[in-house]
Amino acid sequence: MSSIRQYFDFQKVLEVHTPVLNEYSTTEPSIENFVVKNAGKFRYLRTSPESSLKSLVALGVGDVFEVGPVFRREEESPIHLNEFTMLEWYRLGYDHKQLMTDVELLLRSCGAEFKFTHKSFLELFLDHVGLNPHLSSNLELSRAIVKFGLKVNDSEQKDRSYLLTCLFVVGVEPNLKSYGAIFLTEFPKELRAYARLSNDNYCSAERFELIINGVEVANGYHEVIDPEEQKRCFEVDNQTRVQRGLLPANLDENWISALESGVPPCSGVALGVERLQMVLDEENSLCMSNIQ
Amino acid sequence: MTTFSTSQFKPGLKILIDGDPYTIVINDIVKPGKGQAFNRIKVRNLKNGRVIEKTLKSGETIGAADVMETELQYLYNDGSDWFFMDTTSFEQVSAPVASVGDTGKWLKGQEICIVTIWNDMPIAVVPPNFAVLEVTETDPGLRGDTASGGTKPALLETGASVKVPLFIEIGDLLKIDTRTGEYVSRAKET
Numbered sequence: 001m002s003s004i005r006q007y008f009d010f011q012k013v014l015e016v017h018t019p020v021l022n023e024y025s026t027t028e029p030s031i032e033n034f035v036v037k038n039a040g041k042f043r044y045l046r047t048s049p050e051s052s053l054k055s056l057v058a059l060g061v062g063d064v065f066e067v068g069p070v071f072r073r074e075e076e077s078p079i080h081l082n083e084f085t086m087l088e089w090y091r092l093g094y095d096h097k098q099l100m101t102d103v104e105l106l107l108r109s110c111g112a113e114f115k116f117t118h119k120s121f122l123e124l125f126l127d128h129v130g131l132n133p134h135l136s137s138n139l140e141l142s143r144a145i146v147k148f149g150l151k152v153n154d155s156e157q158k159d160r161s162y163l164l165t166c167l168f169v170v171g172v173e174p175n176l177k178s179y180g181a182i183f184l185t186e187f188p189k190e191l192r193a194y195a196r197l198s199n200d201n202y203c204s205a206e207r208f209e210l211i212i213n214g215v216e217v218a219n220g221y222h223e224v225i226d227p228e229e230q231k232r233c234f235e236v237d238n239q240t241r242v243q244r245g246l247l248p249a250n251l252d253e254n255w256i257s258a259l260e261s262g263v264p265p266c267s268g269v270a271l272g273v274e275r276l277q278m279v280l281d282e283e284n285s286l287c288m289s290n291i292q
Numbered sequence: 293m294t295t296f297s298t299s300q301f302k303p304g305l306k307i308l309i310d311g312d313p314y315t316i317v318i319n320d321i322v323k324p325g326k327g328q329a330f331n332r333i334k335v336r337n338l339k340n341g342r343v344i345e346k347t348l349k350s351g352e353t354i355g356a357a358d359v360m361e362t363e364l365q366y367l368y369n370d371g372s373d374w375f376f377m378d379t380t381s382f383e384q385v386s387a388p389v390a391s392v393g394d395t396g397k398w399l400k401g402q403e404i405c406i407v408t409i410w411n412d413m414p415i416a417v418v419p420p421n422f423a424v425l426e427v428t429e430t431d432p433g434l435r436g437d438t439a440s441g442g443t444k445p446a447l448l449e450t451g452a453s454v455k456v457p458l459f460i461e462i463g464d465l466l467k468i469d470t471r472t473g474e475y476v477s478r479a480k481e482t
Contacts, residue, residue, distance in 0.1 A: 165324055
């Protein structure tokens with residue numbers, strides 16, 4: 001933790017604390033908030049500080065970072081806790097590529113000695129399932145999933161983000177343990193979340209994930225700053241939520257008004273601190289065993 | 293039929309996959325960034341012991357396998373069926389030779405085995421960890437040679453063949469580790 005603070009202090013990134021209890025729930029289709037009821041009103045424990053940090057960026061505070069607890073209502077596992085520590089930061093004027101370098105520098109200053117490689121979604125899909133994730137039809141994706149022993153029902157066959165995620169889980173992810181630290185880049189536009197779309201052939205999303213020894217450690221975007229575009233992202237999210245039988249979420253007005261007041265071009269990334277600790281410890285124990 | 297949801301998964305749970313009974317060895321949750329959750333499980337086929345990996349959507353349900361593990365005493369076999377007895381109820385159970393498999397070569401009678409029963413049919417038999425068996429055939433012993441470390445094959449009373457030290461002679465009782473099939477020591481009595 002002190003290495004993280006030292007790094008950002010040196011980089012002149014401001015540390016902030018934003019509210020843990022929020023007025024709006026997340027719209028993301030696969031994340032659920034813990035809900036708190038008080039005086040007849042619902043409040044939500046944050047699943048990330050994204051909305052608050054963007055409001056600060058809109059106010060003109062410059063580069064910011066926050067490290068603190070976030071909460072997600074989901075099944076726990078060795079790598080999923082209901083409460084975990086998230087480090088999230090924003091860099092003004094950076095695109096996602098510069099931000100990846102930033103992430104790498106931070107990890108090195110925390111003692112990581114990984115070899116970092118970059119792989120696009122396309123490369124990994126071609127290598128492991130033989131399909132182009134940008135161009136393959138839903139039917140082709142479904143067929144590939146069925147080959148891995150999963151069933152695909154009618155509503156899932158229309159849910160392209162589900163099909164891509166599912167095929168990634170069954171076909172690609174099991175192979176990632178052997179890659180060490182990789183930045184997964186150029187996401188299909190259906191998996192853009194809140195990242196900008198690039199103007200390459202596939203309109204791929206300017207989003208990245210850092211996966212170390214098969215564990216997702218960080219997720220970053222070249223951020224959407226156009227309020228209308230962001231609203232469309234939220235609407236797509238809500239459609240997906242309804243399709244999957246979840247309640248639609250109210251649009252986060254604070255987020256939208258932050259964008260309307262003008263957020264400068266920036267990139268932001270969220271990193272799971274416990275997971276980083278975990279992969280660093282694994283690396284250290286490996287070094288130890290090499291010495292012995 | 294009883295079913296289990298993925299949220300009930302834990303190691304040791306017995307489930308049905310493609311009509312065969314399996315036991316869960318490892319249950320991992322996979323949730324790629326911003327994506328849905330999946331359970332990735334490693335399962336062991338209770339009939340043949342093979343371990344396979346399978347991925348399910350979280351929230352999916354899967355049938356429970358009506359599998360029981362009981363301690364039964366081995367009685368005898370007639371070549372095609374092996375007979376076991378519950379030592380409290382004296383109820384007898386017959387197991388087809390296929391379910392006994394290799395285990396049979398460590399059994400001569402009266403051993404308490406762990407028998408896996410699925411839909412009232414024994415599907416697997418695990419012998420006690422150690423068996424004491426008599427040598428029926430081996431090359432003449434080299435008396436006193438307890439240090440050279442050489443081995444020779446020996447046939448035991450149940451038909452099992454094991455590698456033994458050179459000083460072992462016909463009629464010796466041997467303690468065998470049934471998990472590895474290796475000689476452990478000489479034994480005084482069964």
